[in-house]
Amino acid sequence: MTQPDIAPNKPPKRKRLSSEARRQDFINQAIEFFAEEGFESSTRGLAKKLGVTQPLLYRYFPSKNNLISEVYDAVYVKRWQPEWEPLLRDRSRPLADRLNTFYKVYTDAIFNREWMRIFLFSGLKGVDINRRYMQLVRQRIxxxxxxxxxxxxxxxxxxxxxxxVEFVWVTHGGIFYYGVRDLIYESAISTDKDRVIADAITALMAGLEIKLNGPKQT
Amino acid sequence: MTQPDIAPNKPPKRKRLSSEARRQDFINQAIEFFAEEGFESSTRGLAKKLGVTQPLLYRYFPSKNNLISEVYDAVYVKRWQPEWEPLLRDRSRPLADRLNTFYKVYTDAIFNREWMRIFLFSGLKGVDINRRYMQLVRQRIxxxxxxxxxxxxxxxxxxxxxxxVEFVWVTHGGIFYYGVRDLIYESAISTDKDRVIADAITALMAGLEIKLNGPKQT
DNA sequence: AATTTAATTTGTCATTCGATAAATAAGCAA
DNA sequence: TTGCTTATTTATCGAATGACAAATTAAATT
Structure with missing residues (x-):
């Protein structure tokens, strides 16, 4: 249990990160913390997870709400990949193929516990960034x-x-909700994500063909 | 502004409800309150909404958690209608018809802001009744x-x-998520619920026919 | 009207919350 | 080393929280 003190070039003392890097580290751990505990949880709880005291947070963030905004930004904005839209628009491949590829990479990006819980928590709070994300999904996907x-x-x-649009939303929402059942409710009974996506897209394509060719639409 | 005091048989004074009725009234208003504010909100805030003082709540409920359990029970258990399953199993009608009728009445029951927000809040808390509800949906629907x-x-x-089952879950979840978008995110662009349901069921039936007849399944 | 019983409020306690100021510790440059 | 700067902790404040006990009010019963 004796720690090997003889490591001259790398002292075991805490390496000092740049101020910005440390701030980013705090944000990343705050994502995990608030995703699990909810945004009502205390800054003291977060500080304990970070291994620092609670007032130190106020050196890096002016308020709890500001820290939460940084968490939103890191989750919503920075995890969106602009290449998703051109992937969907690549007419050299059949649409069903593109949809399978897209939902594979899209769900790789958002099907993780932190992202989904932050999304659900912020949606219940009714924050503006949540509404803007929904518009982004509609316009870009x-x-x-x-x-x-x-x-x-x-x-x-x-x-x-x-x-x-609502019709495609139902498929999109159904796939999203599969992730919620799998990662949050832990009630999914099949964890073969690609299979679930493939089946959903089969039905989507069949439904689209019926719906877009249908005679009487409003 | 003078109150009409001359109503001898019914004095305008506060009518005393039976203890059980008052308790139920508290629960019903607690559903509204916690649905809007979240379960982390204070018992004082609830008492203010009820127009009583906060300690009075502890005459009717031994603890805040007990009150929350009553809210769960009222929302999850008492709004489930046992006739839904026989409706789905009524073979005198085509399945597509039954599905349209079922989802019409099912969404009439759950597409309200209180139900959906309580469901989402409790799901994020990971309470047991949420998991049991998901099993109920699977087994009975x-x-x-x-x-x-x-x-x-x-x-x-x-x-x-x-x-x-996952395939049907995706359609079911898509319809549910339409309600979330409409009532919570307020981002639904079509509020013609029956139309959304009808289109989803068309795609579901088409997808089921393909999937159930498909040769290679695991 | 007098008495009993239940409903409700007043007052309070220990804890926890976000936030601030001041004191200390640690890294860095000379 | 010596000083300077930044990072971090200690101590604390006022407000809000869940919960309890006692006092008070109102309804019901006799």
């Missing part, structure tokens, strides 16, 4: 899918109707 | 749907496979 579907089916290029 | 689908398609009566 769902509407492109509908445009690509019309091309795939040889239909004229008209803007997606509201009820068409 | 999703698996019956798969059994009925096999009958509808003239397939042999074998128990549903895990990935088949």
């Amino acid at each position: 769902l509407e492109p899918i509908l445009i690509e579907a019309r091309v795939e089916f040889g239909l004229p290029d008209v803007p997606p109707k509201h009820c068409e | 999703l698996e019956p749907i798969l059994i009925e689908a096999r009958v509808e398609f003239g397939l042999p009566d074998v128990p549903p496979k895990h990935c088949e």
Whole structure:
């Protein structure tokens, strides 16, 4: 149990990080902490997890709310990958293939306990960044899918109707909710993510073909 | 502004409810309160909403956690309608019709702000009643749907496979998540609930026909 | 009206919360 | 080393929290 003190070049003392790096480290651990405990949890609890005292947090963040905003930013903004949209719009591949690839990488990005819990907590708080994220999903994912579907089916290029967007939302939400059941409720009975996605996309494509060709739409 | 005191048989003074009725009234208002503010909110805030002082709550409930348990019970257990399952199993009607009727009445029961927020809050807390509710959905809704689908398609009566249940879960979760978007995120762009349900069921039936007849399943 | 019983409020306690100021410790440059 | 700067801790404040006991009020019963 005696610690090997003879390590001259690397003293076991705490290495001092740059102020910005330390701040980022705090944010990253705050993501884990608030994701698990909720945003109502105490700054003292977070400080304990960080191994520091609670007032130190106020050297790096002016208030608890400011720290929470940094957590939102790190989760919502920085984990969004701009290449997702061109992937969906790549007409050299069948749409069903693109959708399978997209939902594979998209769920790789968001199907983790921290992301999903932060998302659900912030959604219940009704913060603005949550609404903006939903708009981003609609504009960069769902509407492109509908445009690509019309091309795939040889239909004229008209803007997606509201009820068409809702239809794609239901599939998207169903896949998202599979992640919630798997990672948060721990009630998913199949953990073969790619299989679940593939089946959902099969039904989505079949439904889209029926819906987009259907005669009477509002 | 003078109150009409001349109402001899019914004095405008506060009518005293029976102890049990008052308790139920507290629970009902606690549902609204905790649904909006979250379970971390204070008993003083609830008491203010009730128009009473905070210690009075402890005459009706031994602790805050006990009150929260009563809220769970009122939301999860008492709003479940046993007739939902026989409705799904009524083979005198086509399955698609039954599904449309079922999801119409099911969403009438759960698509309200209080129910959905209590559900999401309790899910994030990981309380046991949430897990039990998910099992109830699987056993009383999703698996019956798969059994009925096999009958509808003239397939042999074998128990549903895990990935088949997940497939129905995705549609079910998608419809549920439509309610979340509409009532909590307020980001739904079509509020024609029946239309959203009908489209989802069209895709579900098409997907089920493909999936249940498919050759290679695990 | 007098008495009993239940409902409700007042007052309070120990703890915990976010936040601030002052004191200390640790790294860095000369 | 010596001083200077930054990081971190100690101590503390006022407000809010869940819970309890005792006092008070209001309804019900006789």
